[in-house]
Amino acid sequence: MSVVLRTGMLVILLVMTGLSGMAVDRVAPLPAEPPAAQRLQGFWERALQEEYCTPEALHAQDAREQRKGLRYRKILRGHRRIPAVALTFDNGPHPEYTAQILAILRKYDVRATWFVVGEQAEQYPELVRAMAQAGHVVGNHTYHHVNLTSIPSGEIANEWCLCNQSITRILGSPPRYCRPPGGAYDVLSMAAAASAGLTTVLWTDDPGDFLTPGALQVEETVLGQIDAGSIVLLRDGSWRTVQLLPSLIEHLQRRGLLCYTLEEFDRDLRMPFSPYDRSLDQLHFCDHLLQPFDVIASRAS
Numbered sequence: 001m002s003v004v005l006r007t008g009m010l011v012i013l014l015v016m017t018g019l020s021g022m023a024v025d026r027v028a029p030l031p032a033e034p035p036a037a038q039r040l041q042g043f044w045e046r047a048l049q050e051e052y053c054t055p056e057a058l059h060a061q062d063a064r065e066q067r068k069g070l071r072y073r074k075i076l077r078g079h080r081r082i083p084a085v086a087l088t089f090d091n092g093p094h095p096e097y098t099a100q101i102l103a104i105l106r107k108y109d110v111r112a113t114w115f116v117v118g119e120q121a122e123q124y125p126e127l128v129r130a131m132a133q134a135g136h137v138v139g140n141h142t143y144h145h146v147n148l149t150s151i152p153s154g155e156i157a158n159e160w161c162l163c164n165q166s167i168t169r170i171l172g173s174p175p176r177y178c179r180p181p182g183g184a185y186d187v188l189s190m191a192a193a194a195s196a197g198l199t200t201v202l203w204t205d206d207p208g209d210f211l212t213p214g215a216l217q218v219e220e221t222v223l224g225q226i227d228a229g230s231i232v233l234l235r236d237g238s239w240r241t242v243q244l245l246p247s248l249i250e251h252l253q254r255r256g257l258l259c260y261t262l263e264e265f266d267r268d269l270r271m272p273f274s275p276y277d278r279s280l281d282q283l284h285f286c287d288h289l290l291q292p293f294d295v296i297a298s299r300a301s
C-alpha cells in the first residue's frame, strides 16, 4: 500500500472519528442543572396552577370515611361554637410575598398557620424563622410539593419526613400539622403523616375562586360562607393573596370572628368541658377517653 493511500485512509478515519464524536456531543449533551432562580420560578409557576380539592369534595370524602368507620388523625374544621376562623397559607415561603403577608398579619395583629414546602423552607430559612417568631404556626406541606396519591407509596413517608427535618433544622422543633398538596390524600398518606407525628389539616373555605379580578359576586358569596370554625385556604406566592388579605381580615373583624392558629383550633377541639356547649363537649370528653382524637374533630363539625 502506498504511503499516499495509507495517509489518505488515516485522514478519512480521523475525520470519521471526529465527526462521530461531534455527533455524540450534539445528540446527547449532558443536561445542565438550571440555575436556582430558574428552578424556583418553575416551582411557583407549577404551584399557581395547583389543582385543589373543593371544600365540598373534602366534606364528602370525610362523610364517606365516617360511614366506613375510618379513623384518621385529621382536622377538617374547628369548633363551630367558638367565634374564630383559621387562616392558612400554602406553598411558601416565597422570596417576595411571604414578607408582605407577614407585614399585613402584623398590622392587623393576626396569627395564622403556614404550610411550607421543605425545599422552599431550606432556600429561605429566615422567612420560616420570621413566621415562628411572630407567633404563627409552621406546618409541613411535603418536601417537593407533590401529589401524594400519585407517587409510589414508598416515597410518601419520605416527603413528610424530609420536610419535618427541614423545619426542625430551622426552628429547633418538628411541626405538628401537615397539609397534603391540593388536599389529595388517601389511607397511605394519612398513615405516613400520623407515623411522622403529624395531624393532617384540610379546609372548609377556598376564596381562590375569586382571585380572578372582577369576580365580585363570587367574592361576596365565598366570604359570606366563612364562619365560626372555618379553615380558610390561602396561597402564599400569589400577589392576589397579598391584595385580598386586608379586606378578608377586615371582613372577619366586622363579623366579630377572631383568627386562631391550628394549635388553638386543636386545643379547643380537645377541650373536655367548654362554656359554649356543655352537653356536646361532654360527648367529646367520652369519645376522648375511648377513641382516637380524630373522632373528636369529626364530631365537632
Ligand SMILES: [Zn+2]
Binding pocket: 047, 050, 090, 091, 141, 145, 181, 182
Ligand atoms: Zn400546595
